[in-house]
Amino acid sequence: MRWVNREPDRKQRLALGAVPMLLLVILYLFAAYARHAVNPADKILPLPSGMATALWAQMTKADVLSGTVVFWADTLASLQRLGLGLAIATLMALLVGLVLGALPPVRATFGPLVTGIAVIPPIALLPILFVALGLGETAKVALIVIGIAPVMIRDVAGHVGTLPREMLAKAQTLGAGSWQILIRVALPQAMPRLILALRLALGPAWVFLISAEAIASDVGLGYRIFLVRRYLAMDVIIPYVAWIALLAIAMDWGLKTLSQKAFPWAHGASH
Amino acid sequence: MSALLSLRNVWVEYGDRVVLEKVDLDVEQGSFVSVVGPSGAGKSTFLRVVLGQEVPTSGIITLDGEPLARECGPDRGVVFQRYSVFPHLTVLQNVMFGLECTKAPLLARLFGDAKKRAAAEATAMLQAVGLGDSLNLYPSQMSGGMQQRLAIAQALIMRPRILLLDEPFGALDPGIRADMHVLIRQLWQDFGLTIIMVTHDIKEAFSLGTRVLALDKRRHDPHAPHRYGATAVYDLELRKDAPTPEPEPEAA
Numbered sequence: 001m002r003w004v005n006r007e008p009d010r011k012q013r014l015a016l017g018a019v020p021m022l023l024l025v026i027l028y029l030f031a032a033y034a035r036h037a038v039n040p041a042d043k044i045l046p047l048p049s050g051m052a053t054a055l056w057a058q059m060t061k062a063d064v065l066s067g068t069v070v071f072w073a074d075t076l077a078s079l080q081r082l083g084l085g086l087a088i089a090t091l092m093a094l095l096v097g098l099v100l101g102a103l104p105p106v107r108a109t110f111g112p113l114v115t116g117i118a119v120i121p122p123i124a125l126l127p128i129l130f131v132a133l134g135l136g137e138t139a140k141v142a143l144i145v146i147g148i149a150p151v152m153i154r155d156v157a158g159h160v161g162t163l164p165r166e167m168l169a170k171a172q173t174l175g176a177g178s179w180q181i182l183i184r185v186a187l188p189q190a191m192p193r194l195i196l197a198l199r200l201a202l203g204p205a206w207v208f209l210i211s212a213e214a215i216a217s218d219v220g221l222g223y224r225i226f227l228v229r230r231y232l233a234m235d236v237i238i239p240y241v242a243w244i245a246l247l248a249i250a251m252d253w254g255l256k257t258l259s260q261k262a263f264p265w266a267h268g269a270s271h
Numbered sequence: 272m273s274a275l276l277s278l279r280n281v282w283v284e285y286g287d288r289v290v291l292e293k294v295d296l297d298v299e300q301g302s303f304v305s306v307v308g309p310s311g312a313g314k315s316t317f318l319r320v321v322l323g324q325e326v327p328t329s330g331i332i333t334l335d336g337e338p339l340a341r342e343c344g345p346d347r348g349v350v351f352q353r354y355s356v357f358p359h360l361t362v363l364q365n366v367m368f369g370l371e372c373t374k375a376p377l378l379a380r381l382f383g384d385a386k387k388r389a390a391a392e393a394t395a396m397l398q399a400v401g402l403g404d405s406l407n408l409y410p411s412q413m414s415g416g417m418q419q420r421l422a423i424a425q426a427l428i429m430r431p432r433i434l435l436l437d438e439p440f441g442a443l444d445p446g447i448r449a450d451m452h453v454l455i456r457q458l459w460q461d462f463g464l465t466i467i468m469v470t471h472d473i474k475e476a477f478s479l480g481t482r483v484l485a486l487d488k489r490r491h492d493p494h495a496p497h498r499y500g501a502t503a504v505y506d507l508e509l510r511k512d513a514p515t516p517e518p519e520p521e522a523a
Binding site (some may be wrong): 164165166167169170171172173174175176177179180183184185188189263264265266268 | 322324342343344345347348349351353354355356357358359360368369371372373376377378379380409410411422425426429431
């Protein structure tokens with residue numbers, strides 16, 4: 001059978017997907033045990049037991065200085081910043097993207113501006129944000145928003161702009177005006193695309209969050225990783241990175257499920 | 272008898288390219304006008320001009336004696352070959368859309384009794400086109416023929432003065448197409464519609480229409496093929512009388 005026609009079923013997909021991950025884990029363990037055999041105090045490739053101990057300490061013991069349990073305090077702070085940034089960017093993408101895509105005069109007025117902002121590397125704006133907004137939460141959230149909103153706006157606007165002309169003409173023959181087309185034709189059809197844009201923006205959003213936290217913060221997942229790096233504390237860094245990956249996967253899965261549940265028509269509910 | 276729709280000296284040009292030239296036409300109330308012609312002869316442009324989706328370069332179009340608005344409106348219904356229905360709405364919601372937009376300018380949604388009345392009206396219209404059993408399906412769950420039935424019901428709920436069909440059955444297979452011919456003729460009679468239908472299918476044009484218009488270029492310059500536009504080169508009245516029931520001559 002040709003490879004293009006070999007469609008693995010559910011069980012096979014799970015098994016096949018697990019193989020490379022298991023191989024990586026085995027490779028890591030092999031290297032870690034080899035290093036520990038030479039030097040039992042090795043810090044570069046910690047053993048699973050070492051990581052579990054370090055993580056458990058982070059998750060249960062209160063920090064001497066701040067009095068908080070750092071793992072949960074970091075997670076909460078990071079998720080708050082990320083959630084706020086994502087929410088603001090999503091709202092902007094929906095409102096601006098919708099009018100930009102559906103109303104040609106608005107597109108002519110603000111399209112070039114949005115394109116211009118979108119090509120600026122957001123990290124280059126970080127100093128400006130720190131100067132203008134201080135080193136607090138606002139600057140970090142603003143970096144996430146500035147980093148992902150323009151791309152999301154352009155994506156939603158592009159999608160709305162390519163709605164078939166026939167469909168817009170049809171809506172008008174059914175008595176719809178600009179406002180009604182916006183809220184009943186363009187908005188619902190933009191929603192699945194908005195969620196897709198948000199899912200794709202999750203990666204960059206995490207990048208901007210970790211960057212902002214690494215540079216100026218006193219709590220957060222990114223802050224912690226960069227802090228303990230000074231002590232070569234790989235036994236903390238590796239579990240933290242895994243935790244970030246887990247959070248990102250959960251968010252992506254949640255958004256995908258939400259889109260499928262809320263907009264079945266957009267996910268090939270075909271005959 | 273004054274015509275329902277009149278075109279006077281209508282030209283459509285894109286830069287140097289003349290698509291339609293000097294189209295003069297009157298369409299009577301209750302007629303079924305088929306528009307045929309070779310590809311690129313401006314059939315679809317003609318329909319878009321009447322629909323208001325495109326503005327003629329010069330000339331006057333009147334509907335009921337009034338100059339046509341320069342954009343689409345509820346007085347002209349349309350069914351395109353594709354993209355005529357809203358993919359995010361169910362069958363019933365698709366047909367209710369027109370009623371909701373007309374009656375609720377701000378929210379474009381109806382509630383309570385008004386919604387029930389609109390749903391009842393839409394359901395009756397869907398039964399008339401044979402979709403009474405599919406009210407809660409999404410368009411993507413239906414066949415091409417069912418989608419076109421839905422598009423027709425959606426247009427008819429607005430009681431348009433004139434119904435424009437742009438190759439509505441072009442993408443359907445022959446059996447379904449014959450069913451659709453029966454349906455559109457039935458609706459034309461029951462609702463007393465005035466229809467302009469653009470089609471590739473000459474047989475369809477003659478079997479359905481009371482009048483057949485052939486659009487083509489009157490002159491052709493081989494060195495400047497775009498210099499001359501198309502106009503109605505043939506205008507054939509098939510049946511003088513108003514809608515008459517006639518068996519479908521399609522069956523072989």
